[in-house]
Amino acid sequence: SQQGEEDPQALSIQEGENATMNCSYKTSINNLQWYRQNSGRGLVHLILIRSNEREKHSGRLRVTLDTSKKSSSLLITASRAADTASYFCATAQPTYSGAGSYQLTFGKGTKLSVIP
Amino acid sequence: DAGVIQSPRHEVTEMGQEVTLRCKPISGHDYLFWYRQTMMRGLELLIYFNNNVPIDDSGMPEDRFSAKMPNASFSTLKIQPSEPRDSAVYFCASSYLAGGLNEQFFGPGTRLTVL
Numbered sequence: 001s002q003q004g005e006e007d008p009q010a011l012s013i014q015e016g017e018n019a020t021m022n023c024s025y026k027t028s029i030n031n032l033q034w035y036r037q038n039s040g041r042g043l044v045h046l047i048l049i050r051s052n053e054r055e056k057h058s059g060r061l062r063v064t065l066d067t068s069k070k071s072s073s074l075l076i077t078a079s080r081a082a083d084t085a086s087y088f089c090a091t092a093q094p095t096y097s098g099a100g101s102y103q104l105t106f107g108k109g110t111k112l113s114v115i116p
Numbered sequence: 117d118a119g120v121i122q123s124p125r126h127e128v129t130e131m132g133q134e135v136t137l138r139c140k141p142i143s144g145h146d147y148l149f150w151y152r153q154t155m156m157r158g159l160e161l162l163i164y165f166n167n168n169v170p171i172d173d174s175g176m177p178e179d180r181f182s183a184k185m186p187n188a189s190f191s192t193l194k195i196q197p198s199e200p201r202d203s204a205v206y207f208c209a210s211s212y213l214a215g216g217l218n219e220q221f222f223g224p225g226t227r228l229t230v231l
Contacts, residue, residue: 030216042120042207042222043159088159092216095172102216103172108158 004032004089004107012113019076021110023089024069030092030102032065034074037086037109046074046087081116120223122208128229134196137226139208140189149220150183150193151207159207165191166214198230 007022023032031050035043049056049065049072056063062075076083086109095101121140129135141148149164163173168185176183180199185191195202205227209220 033219035222042224043209043220044222045219048219101171102214103161103164104216104220105161106159 004091004105006087006089006107006110008110009108010111010113012115013079015079015081015114015116017079019079019083019112019114021074021087021089021112023072023074023107025072025089025091026070027091027093029067030094032063032072033090033092033104034061034063034072035088035090035106037088039085043088076112079112079114081114084112084114086111120208120210120221122206122223122226124226125224126227126229128231129198130231131199132197133230134194135198135202135228135230137193137206137208137228139191139193139223141191141208141210142221143189145210145212145221146188147211147214148185148191149209149211150191151209151222153205153207153225154203162193195228198228200230203228203230 033048034046065072088109090104090106092102123138150162153159162175165185205225207225209222211220
């Protein structure tokens, strides 16, 4: 089953507007990561937020994490047409393979369309 | 660095044929991951390696799938025999810390179509 679930599944906005995507998860995590995937391409890492952090910024990106609600949000400010892509959250949780072993579990993504 | 390299980028084959996907991780990365992406199931981890050793293959769907990493710079994912439901995009990714503890670098993927 999916650990991270993004919401909404699809989002369409005008260039210059802000885009907010949410992610909910079920079990405790070590960290939560956001990735972007352009059509026909591989995933590109955007930002990582650890379980003891509440907010992180990177350029036009702002990520929040609420471990009590098991949720995270990704905010893209002043969106551009080039931000059109699918955005995935991925949660890092321990595997059954042994101590110190973690794996990433990805949600199904939010498809963002930024209209010029 | 050239990033994670995958080949082929596209593969079209007929049911029953053997398919081999290849991956070259980023130099210095000790962890290598194979994922499969479909519309229905999203991105699923199939198997991952640490220092060329398979650590967790619980995501491999069935015995028709096998993966190897003979050295630090090369891995293969093999499907034999292939079936139409194997059609998907297969990604290889690598990282220098234990999977999940830091970012993973993804290759461009191999789009597999099994007719």
